[in-house]
Amino acid sequence: MQVQQRILVTGCNGQIGQVLVPALQQRYGKQNVFHSDVRGDVPIHLDVTDTTALLKLVQEIRPTMIYHLAAVLSATGERDPVRAWQVNLNGYFNVLEAAVACKVERVFFPSTIAVYGPDAPREATPDDAPTRPTTIYGIAKAAGENLAAWYRKKHGLDVRVLRYPGIIGWESAPGGGTTDYAVEIYHAAVDGQRFRCPLSAQRALPMLAMADAVRGTIEYMEADAEKILQPSGYNLGGFSGAPADFAGAIQQRMPDFAIDYVPDHRDAIAASWPEGLNDSAARRDWGWQPQYDLQALTAAMLGHIGAARAARAAEAAGKVVPNAAANAA
Numbered sequence: 001m002q003v004q005q006r007i008l009v010t011g012c013n014g015q016i017g018q019v020l021v022p023a024l025q026q027r028y029g030k031q032n033v034f035h036s037d038v039r040g041d042v043p044i045h046l047d048v049t050d051t052t053a054l055l056k057l058v059q060e061i062r063p064t065m066i067y068h069l070a071a072v073l074s075a076t077g078e079r080d081p082v083r084a085w086q087v088n089l090n091g092y093f094n095v096l097e098a099a100v101a102c103k104v105e106r107v108f109f110p111s112t113i114a115v116y117g118p119d120a121p122r123e124a125t126p127d128d129a130p131t132r133p134t135t136i137y138g139i140a141k142a143a144g145e146n147l148a149a150w151y152r153k154k155h156g157l158d159v160r161v162l163r164y165p166g167i168i169g170w171e172s173a174p175g176g177g178t179t180d181y182a183v184e185i186y187h188a189a190v191d192g193q194r195f196r197c198p199l200s201a202q203r204a205l206p207m208l209a210m211a212d213a214v215r216g217t218i219e220y221m222e223a224d225a226e227k228i229l230q231p232s233g234y235n236l237g238g239f240s241g242a243p244a245d246f247a248g249a250i251q252q253r254m255p256d257f258a259i260d261y262v263p264d265h266r267d268a269i270a271a272s273w274p275e276g277l278n279d280s281a282a283r284r285d286w287g288w289q290p291q292y293d294l295q296a297l298t299a300a301m302l303g304h305i306g307a308a309r310a311a312r313a314a315e316a317a318g319k320v321v322p323n324a325a326a327n328a329a
């Protein structure tokens with residue numbers, strides 16, 4: 001497809017948006033990426049539940065693509081189900097309606113492993129496993145997948161859906177999901193802190209490196225339309241890992257790292273989700289290929305977080321460490 005695009009991003013100030021936006025800017029040019037959020041220091045303030053403001057913005061920008069990231073994540077959603085529903089379903093509905101009204105070519109909707117409930121196969125969960133989720137987050141996202149297929153059929157809108165696992169990166173902080181621990185554990189290790197893990201030791205979940213997720217998402221959105229054969233979305237797999245696996249990978253490099261397992265409500269959420277994903281359809285249809293496994297990701301996480309800490313400490317001490325993060329593993 002042609003590289004000249006105008007892109008609107010919602011929810012740009014979150015864990016994924018902070019990494020995806022620079023990648024989109026690099027690919028399509030800064031002037032062609034319009035990024036918005038309801039919070040933070042962002043160029044465009046947009047609450048996606050504000051139907052009028054959203055439509056007005058889409059009419060002004062006339063994007064060719066919308067990356068709709070705005071959401072309330074799983075753990076936060078269980079505590080505030082009304083807001084989770086309003087943002088995750090009504091906000092998304094507003095995006096789809098505005099996209100149809102303004103003839104947007106493509107919309108990206110990030111779904112989640114949370115669409116699968118306890119009756120889905122837990123190992124190598126396939127795309128067509130039953131979606132009977134038990135969290136408000138999963139229920140709204142499962143409805144969102146069906147909406148994607150409906151808008152495609154009814155309006156010819158090219159809505160593309162990926163079911164992300166837990167996303168792990170060094171660049172940004174996670175935003176209230178059940179897999180947040182898999183980022184926080186690395187920060188604790190670099191800080192020399194004992195880590196209090198909210199999931200039980202063997203609670204395996206599918207995980208994916210941020211770098212893979214961002215690259216895969218852009219590749220998917222650029223794939224030719226005839227390659228997208230699953231209208232309600234594709235699993236996007238990386239590797240499967242439990243807290244004890246992450247702790248073990250860290251301890252290979254930092255033998256003094258210590259962890260306590262203190263499962264809370266997030267462990268119950270995780271228990272209803274898959275342990276690993278079957279993403280063979282994404283690999284077959286549009287060429288998905290993750291690059292990071294747990295070992296490679298652990299080396300990169302510890303390297304980048306450690307380099308950023310060292311640079312901050314040197315700065316505080318009045319020294320300059322040129323390009324420290326870029327030299328990390």
Ligand SMILES: NC(=O)c1ccc[n+]([C@@H]2O[C@H](COP(=O)([O-])OP(=O)(O)OC[C@H]3O[C@@H](n4cnc5c(N)ncnc54)[C@H](O)[C@@H]3O)[C@@H](O)[C@H]2O)c1
Pocket residue numbers: 010011012013014015016017036037038039046047048049068069070071072073087091110111112113163164165166167168173174175176177179
């Ligand atoms: N991070 C993961 O592990 C993961 C896994 C599966 C799916 N996803 C999905 O990917 C998308 C991005 O996730 P993330 O991790 O960056 O989430 P995040 O919570 O870090 O960021 C979400 C952003 O949405 C914004 N937002 C919330 N309500 C809004 C509103 N009413 N209007 C506009 N913006 C609003 C928030 O301010 C926040 O900056 C979400 O749709 C999420 O469901 C993420």
